Amino acid sequence: MNPQALASPARWLQRFVADVDVPPASDYERWWRDRGQAISDAVDRAGTPHLRMFDAQGRRIDEIQFPPEYWDALARGYEAGLVWRAFAEPRSLLPGFVLGYVTSFFDPGIYCPFTVSLSTAVPLDKYAGEEVKARLLAPMLARSGRCWQGATWMTEARGGSDLGAAVETTACSIGDGTWRLNGDKYFCSNVGAEVALVAARPDGAPAGVRGLGLFAVPRLRGDGTLNHTIRRLKDKIATRSVPTGEVELRDSEGWRLGPEQPGVYLILEALNLSRIANSIGSVALAQRALADALAFGCERVAFGRPIVEHPLLGVQVRERIAALEAASALAWEAARQLDVVWRERPPYSEQYDLFRLMAHLSKYWTAENAVQTARWAIEVFGGAGTLAENRVERWLREAVILAIWEGTPHRQMLDGLEVMERKGAHHLLLERLRAGAEPGAIEDWSLRLERFLAQDRADREASVGPVFHDLALFAGHALAQRVPKLAPKPDHGAAAG
Numbered sequence: 001m002n003p004q005a006l007a008s009p010a011r012w013l014q015r016f017v018a019d020v021d022v023p024p025a026s027d028y029e030r031w032w033r034d035r036g037q038a039i040s041d042a043v044d045r046a047g048t049p050h051l052r053m054f055d056a057q058g059r060r061i062d063e064i065q066f067p068p069e070y071w072d073a074l075a076r077g078y079e080a081g082l083v084w085r086a087f088a089e090p091r092s093l094l095p096g097f098v099l100g101y102v103t104s105f106f107d108p109g110i111y112c113p114f115t116v117s118l119s120t121a122v123p124l125d126k127y128a129g130e131e132v133k134a135r136l137l138a139p140m141l142a143r144s145g146r147c148w149q150g151a152t153w154m155t156e157a158r159g160g161s162d163l164g165a166a167v168e169t170t171a172c173s174i175g176d177g178t179w180r181l182n183g184d185k186y187f188c189s190n191v192g193a194e195v196a197l198v199a200a201r202p203d204g205a206p207a208g209v210r211g212l213g214l215f216a217v218p219r220l221r222g223d224g225t226l227n228h229t230i231r232r233l234k235d236k237i238a239t240r241s242v243p244t245g246e247v248e249l250r251d252s253e254g255w256r257l258g259p260e261q262p263g264v265y266l267i268l269e270a271l272n273l274s275r276i277a278n279s280i281g282s283v284a285l286a287q288r289a290l291a292d293a294l295a296f297g298c299e300r301v302a303f304g305r306p307i308v309e310h311p312l313l314g315v316q317v318r319e320r321i322a323a324l325e326a327a328s329a330l331a332w333e334a335a336r337q338l339d340v341v342w343r344e345r346p347p348y349s350e351q352y353d354l355f356r357l358m359a360h361l362s363k364y365w366t367a368e369n370a371v372q373t374a375r376w377a378i379e380v381f382g383g384a385g386t387l388a389e390n391r392v393e394r395w396l397r398e399a400v401i402l403a404i405w406e407g408t409p410h411r412q413m414l415d416g417l418e419v420m421e422r423k424g425a426h427h428l429l430l431e432r433l434r435a436g437a438e439p440g441a442i443e444d445w446s447l448r449l450e451r452f453l454a455q456d457r458a459d460r461e462a463s464v465g466p467v468f469h470d471l472a473l474f475a476g477h478a479l480a481q482r483v484p485k486l487a488p489k490p491d492h493g494a495a496a497g
């Protein structure tokens, strides 16, 4: 293969989304290469930003202090259209995902603010009343770099996987269309955002996940005072270019979204959108780690030749590229499925069920592949890979978080299992994969899944790991068959900036 194909995110994407028109993608990439990467490196090395809780008069302000260049990097992405493009004709999520891919190639963590802003804007657009939209959504869709940001806060101290048991935040209607929320949120990314979507239990609602509602909560009340406060910022191993904090909601003003719908569906819609963005970001991270490893390996000489020319490493490079192609194909197919169904409301179509299964497969496998590729890239660098100054160790720190937030691998497997059990979504998936599959492979998979699903519940859960893993890989490789092939000629000149 030609390693130059890996050095540019926009170029790699041409094989997967050639039909998506994003005018500024290559300018945006140039900006990241020339300026953004250095900002991102500095933010990562600086560690947790400072939380300035009070102003000089002793008033509570909860301001997150990054270097000014950080805000320029964010503004650049918002201006390019990571959020507003989804709301411009022809109403597609794909152009924003392309820009998200380019962003993540340079800084996977900073893609989080854009992702959660989109995952806030979409439910607001679908489920908020006109007054709330005018107040909260319109400033988010401003086409300037100074638009409002969003955030999605579900997790509480007792856990993120079992939201039905863990969410203790309550919401009480005060009769004028607004609600008051009380509780503590434990992992709140993009914590300085102007608007957050918050999972809470309306007074009198039943226990469990079905009793949850989704609320839009602004950062400031009408009188300009804080509507919630930040207890502290999390001191994370990576994704330092998004601030994550703990938030205290105390009689915080909010609006309930889609009260006529089960709130858990709205929560899952927001999460599933973020899972697709996470998949896109994970693939970009894997491409970057691979590009960096290849650039290093083409220059590093051992036993008389560049290390990538040794047979063992050569095989591993080809395997990693094949895995990247499969992960890319899976992520972009899941993104395209979402692009078809993202404006559906409950009750959902069969196509939506297929999207859900693809979202779980894609979130799971792309993040796993990112972790594996980043770990392998460190190995290729040898001792130099363990040094912070060479950046490649950062991709592993970032990848580990991509696998956890928006739901752990276990969560993806169990939710994927549920949509197969209850909706039979695997039948549609297998049909979708037929064109790229070897003869007989679809029938073999059909049989394997039938046998697997025929077990009792505990056995299904216990054995879902390898089935889900193999299915994700099978789907990725089958989908990759339909993607134009890379030029085969080797040329060891790649460098990822």
Ligand SMILES: Cc1cc2nc3c(=O)[nH]c(=O)nc-3n(C[C@H](O)[C@H](O)[C@H](O)COP(=O)(O)OP(=O)(O)OC[C@H]3O[C@@H](n4cnc5c(N)ncnc54)[C@H](O)[C@@H]3O)c2cc1C
Binding pocket: 152, 153, 154, 155, 158, 159, 160, 161, 162, 187, 188, 189, 190, 236, 239, 244, 401, 404, 405, 406, 407, 408, 409, 410, 411, 414
């Ligand atoms: C940097 C960062 C930022 C985050 N930002 C946000 C945010 O903005 N908003 C937000 O809402 N959340 C956020 N999260 C929280 C994240 O979504 C949760 O960490 C994640 O969902 C897992 O929840 P938990 O950490 O509480 O683990 P737990 O739910 O306690 O799970 C612990 C372990 O048990 C496993 N497990 C749980 N149930 C089962 C089961 N039935 N079978 C098998 N295994 C199981 C899990 O997979 C996991 O491995 C963030 C997390 C991180 C690390």
